[in-house]
Amino acid sequence: MTSFQAPTGTRDVLAPESARFARLISTFAREAQRAGYGLLISPMFEDLAVFNRGIGEDSEVVTKEMYTFEDKGGRNLALRPEGTASVVRAFVQHRPLLPWKAWYVTPAFRYERPQAGRYRQHHQLGVEVLGSDDPDLDVEVIALLHDYLHRVGLRQLTLRVNSMGDENCRPAYLEVLVSYLGEHQARLCDEHQEGWEKNPLRVLDCKRPACQLVLRDAPRFADSLCEECELHIARVLEGLDAVGVRYSRDDFLVRGFDYYTRTTFEFSSSALEGAQNAVGGGGRYNGLTEALGGPATPGIGFGSGIERVLLAQEAEGLFDNEEPALELFVIDLAGGEHARDLTYQLRSLGLSCDRAFDHRSMKAQLRMADRSGARIALIVGQDEIEKGEVTLRVLRGEHEHHQEQVARGVMVERIRELLS
């Protein structure tokens, strides 16, 4: 095969799917801007250390999934695997006024084997807020994600919320967790026979029956939170109740990045059958700005995968009756000049309009008009030209097949009547 195709794990998004893609972004932009978030556009690659330090040296993403490369100046760079680290880097670099509320949409790259709902290049949109540890902000951020997912039509959603404690209480929890896991090591799943000591939180996330059994009586975050963390999560949950966002508390919700403290949350779609059913998630982080060389600043944010949301929308049957939006299609049976001039005129009046090229037959042009989804075809042939008129033929809607010849002077007015 001498032809090319998109690299493994990447794909092209053509119309009409690309329109769904764009719609998600504009819906999210509207929600975010309404809540006072400003768009951040930042580079798709960063100094490798931004991600190493930001996401955590031991995290799965950093150790085995990064797209790293050296540029011609010998710099070690990496394509961004997720959104938060670069947003925080931008924050540290520019030091905007607090609290800083930013939203973004970006491709994200991870070198891993693709499967349903998982790509090497996927796209995420999300927000980050730097400079406040007010639990009401957690509520705002979670509600924003909730509203966005709801607005794009998703209904079969579940939200899980947890508090992972902070630098005061987490060490103590890890200690009891490690000692508990130690006592039951023999009963852990094969995968976690090793590594449970170094990374005990991963075990909490394990879905294998063996680990699940052990976890049933495992110590819980909820029982070892310090007073501040306890108050924080209580206020968050109270706030979610107040704004009507439904959730379930999940003591074992730990997310894959090392930076989370206190609140973590994740929305998953029960309409998605595969294992890849998380449509958005995030949480709070406290040490991130310092890790990237800035002043201690609390932060919170989430990322939501566009491809995942599209899959969830499809699974919920939201694309079943999509109609193309084109209004007009011009058919020129003479030299093409009329199609050229009419489409230009109609478009500049704000009407959507397409035409056929290459002097095709009447039948062919009309077929194209039909396929385009246009509601009305404008036909210009010798007859119309001589009379200074245009034939309007209705292709869809209740007046389908209706056809009339109108003078150029009243054409636009008549088109608007037929479209309304």
Add this chain to the structure above:
RNA sequence: GUGGUCGUAGCUCAGUUGGUUAGAGCGCCAGGUCGUGGCCCUGGAGGUCGGGGGUUCAAGUCCCCUCGGUCACCCCA
């Protein structure tokens, strides 16, 4: 990174125990009397059978390698 599965026209697939010029449906293009779409009829274009190597008189069909898709694990969005 590990494992399963698949790879024949733009798409979905058929191709018998290896045997002449590789098929169908859909889509596309052109006709079905002068300039009228979706339905119907007729015709047409389009494939180095993912790629490479091997076995054989003969390979889409068997073997090896490789690339890719897909699904699962891991992890995530």
